[in-house]
Amino acid sequence: MNLITLCARAIASMRYNKTRSFLTTLGIIIGVTTIIAIVALLKGLDRTIDQEFSSLGTKTIYVQKLELEIGLRRHRNFEEISKRPDLTVADAAAISKLPTVRAAVPNIHRDLGTLTRGVYEADECLLTGIGEGGDLTGNWVVSEGRFITRYDQQHRNMVCVIGSYVAGNLFGPGEEPLGQTLEVEGRRYTVVGVLEEKGASFGHPQDNQIYVPVETYIKYYSLPEGRASVFRGIRIEVLPEEKVPVEAAVADVEELLRLRHGLRYYEDNDFGLNTQESMLSSLNTIRSVLWLVMVGVAGISLLVGGIGIMNIMLVSVAERTREIGIRKAVGASDADVMVQFLSEAVALSSVGGVVGIFLGLAAGAFVSAITPLQAAAPWWTVVLGVGFSAAVGIIFGIYPARKASGLNPIEAIRYE
Numbered sequence: 001m002n003l004i005t006l007c008a009r010a011i012a013s014m015r016y017n018k019t020r021s022f023l024t025t026l027g028i029i030i031g032v033t034t035i036i037a038i039v040a041l042l043k044g045l046d047r048t049i050d051q052e053f054s055s056l057g058t059k060t061i062y063v064q065k066l067e068l069e070i071g072l073r074r075h076r077n078f079e080e081i082s083k084r085p086d087l088t089v090a091d092a093a094a095i096s097k098l099p100t101v102r103a104a105v106p107n108i109h110r111d112l113g114t115l116t117r118g119v120y121e122a123d124e125c126l127l128t129g130i131g132e133g134g135d136l137t138g139n140w141v142v143s144e145g146r147f148i149t150r151y152d153q154q155h156r157n158m159v160c161v162i163g164s165y166v167a168g169n170l171f172g173p174g175e176e177p178l179g180q181t182l183e184v185e186g187r188r189y190t191v192v193g194v195l196e197e198k199g200a201s202f203g204h205p206q207d208n209q210i211y212v213p214v215e216t217y218i219k220y221y222s223l224p225e226g227r228a229s230v231f232r233g234i235r236i237e238v239l240p241e242e243k244v245p246v247e248a249a250v251a252d253v254e255e256l257l258r259l260r261h262g263l264r265y266y267e268d269n270d271f272g273l274n275t276q277e278s279m280l281s282s283l284n285t286i287r288s289v290l291w292l293v294m295v296g297v298a299g300i301s302l303l304v305g306g307i308g309i310m311n312i313m314l315v316s317v318a319e320r321t322r323e324i325g326i327r328k329a330v331g332a333s334d335a336d337v338m339v340q341f342l343s344e345a346v347a348l349s350s351v352g353g354v355v356g357i358f359l360g361l362a363a364g365a366f367v368s369a370i371t372p373l374q375a376a377a378p379w380w381t382v383v384l385g386v387g388f389s390a391a392v393g394i395i396f397g398i399y400p401a402r403k404a405s406g407l408n409p410i411e412a413i414r415y416e
Contacts, residue, residue, distance in 0.1 A: 036360020
């Protein structure tokens with residue numbers, strides 16, 4: 001029989017037992033759907049993470065009291081970490097003099113909640129004290145005016161730079177923010193700059209910032225103590241020189257801070273150096289776990305589906321024993337019978353694979369529609385889904401096909 005005839009007979013066999021065929025392919029459908037959906041989600045996650053990190057500044061090093069991790073370990077003693085020395089503006093000034101460093105910017109922030117100006121208001125605003133160069137380390141673009149300067153910092157000027165959300169919500173249509181006065185917790189700041197819109201990062205808005213000189217901030221607000229200092233204390237954002245590897249700048253910053261903190265060679269760092277690479281390593285661990293889950297669920301589902309196909313094909317051989325005997329009696333070879341039953345097994349698994357591909361793509365599209373995650377399945381996942389399903393049909397269809405081809409035609413014709 002040619003390929004078209006084999007396909008036609010396989011489809012006819014499936015249509016004859018629709019319910020049985022559907023239940024047989026269910027395991028294949030679940031397995032392939034899992035593969036396509038999780039690959040699409042992981043690819044979307046990779047794309048989203050790359051976009052989020054690029055918005056923060058691709059080479060920025062974050063110097064803090066602790067090393068950041070995705071999913072903080074329970075055994076970390078935050079009480080002990082809070083006793084580490086606070087980072088200071090002087091630390092940032094010393095780091096900025098390193099030959100491998102382009103800018104070292106201290107910053108510290110506090111939540112303002114809802115800020116009002118006349119009839120206008122802006123929610124979830126942040127007040128951040130920052131030094132010169134914060135636009136570079138934070139990957140900000142100033143759309144109007146200027147950013148905080150060293151002169152502002154040294155003279156504790158009452159000036160501010162505001163995000164696009166703050167500018168759009170606290171100033172009326174056609175009202176120019178530059179030169180206007182903005183009152184924050186009873187203190188009046190002159191707006192000297194407006195930032196371009198950046199959007200959210202990891203679910204947190206970025207355009208709700210009000211930047212003031214860090215020395216001005218320290219003058220009017222007390223620095224956090226205890227556990228609050230671990231996450232709310234001064235941190236230093238370090239931007240390496242353009243052609244300097246991040247690792248070289250990290251090594252120089254680490255050596256300098258160890259000297260400034262009086263640490264001996266055998267003592268651990270009492271500060272954290274966090275880079276995008278270190279944060280991505282934690283995310284990669286999560287992604288590896290997701291891949292293992294995908295392989296496990298898909299593998300079990302495909303195994304169950306393959307066993308189901310083998311079982312139903314053995315039933316089919318038993319039901320069609322007389323048909324097999326008649327075909328062999330009129331000249332069909334063992335190979336013809338084997339190919340016929342093998343093609344039916346492959347057809348069953350391939351249909352399950354195609355349905356699984358569509359369901360997996362639909363799951364990815366649904367996630368993209370209701371979340372910011374842009375899930376997208378690459379073309380090779382479709383090939384992978386079809387390949388897996390066809391392979392399962394071949395592997396688990398061989399035994400029933402061989403059993404059918406090995407039947408004695410005389411005994412098969414007499415079979416009741």
